[in-house]
Amino acid sequence: MSPETFQGYAAIVAREFGIQLPPAKQALLESRLYRLLREDGPAAAYGTAENFLRALRQDATGRLLSILSEAITTHHTFFLREADHFAFYRDEVLPYLERTIRDGDIRTWCAACSTGQESYTLAMLLEDYFALRGSGWEKTLLATDLARDVLAFAREGIYPSPTVKDLPETWRRSYFHAVDAGHVQVVDAIRRQVLYRPFNLMTPAFPFRRPFHVIFCRNVMIYFDAPTRRQLVQKFADFLEPGGFLFSGHSEVIDRQAAPFFAYVMPSVYRKRADA
Secondary structure (H helix, E strand, O other): HHHHHHHHHHHHHHHHHOOOOOOOHHHHHHHHHHHHHHHHOHHHOOOOOOHHHHHHHHHOOOOHHHHHHHHHHHOOOOOOOHHHHHHOOOOOOOHHHHHHOOEEEEEEOOOOOOOOOOHHHHHHHHHHHOOOOOOOEEOOOOEEEEEHHHHHHHHHHHEEEEOOOOHHHHHHHHHHEEEEEOEEEOOOHHOOOOOEEEOOOOOOOOOOOOOOOEEOOOOOHHHHHHHHHHHEEEEHHHHHEEEEEEEEEOOOOOOOOOOOEEEEEEOOOEEEEEOO
């Protein structure tokens, strides 16, 4: 791949997805595109990175852009990743939501949900907490990602059995069932509590009708430059209820001077000020 071709891809990826591809990432992009163009899929017909780039620039449907997004995004996640976040969510956030939500509608957004482990962890925690508190609680949470293939995987909710071995025994018994000797599936009741939808965090105007009480967006902003991170954090502030919580990844730091609406709670947990 020539430097000019790489720069062409880097410009599209930055503009459409907010992800920065410095020159040091050229080899990574080449390997991802090589697989994409060799697999038996819709991109294989283009044969070379140069041909695919030309087609991307001419495509008005967004179909090729979606294919590119699935090639360049990383989907590394697991159940209870960064477990201190989930402990805080269980012990502090959920009791706060129970005390303060008057209509029973708990609005949670798991942004960049990848293959579903994070969103299902939240759904199981919600079920644990609210199952014995009556039927008046709406616990369905929104989970979004750029890549449609990982969303399809998440909806199925099927995972290798070893990936759940460290979960609480009560979860393994109540929230999973075996599908074969090596895999388990999230039970239907929990899968129904997660609404998976494609969504690009670079969308200029977010379409949500009501603000959320909790937003999880973890280990995504590390791929963005500082102006993009600031713009996204501002949008999160716009779509959080006063007193609502934002969880970011442990390797991501929010500039509090650039995000005055948020108060620091603990590492990678922020709260929208009640007077914001």
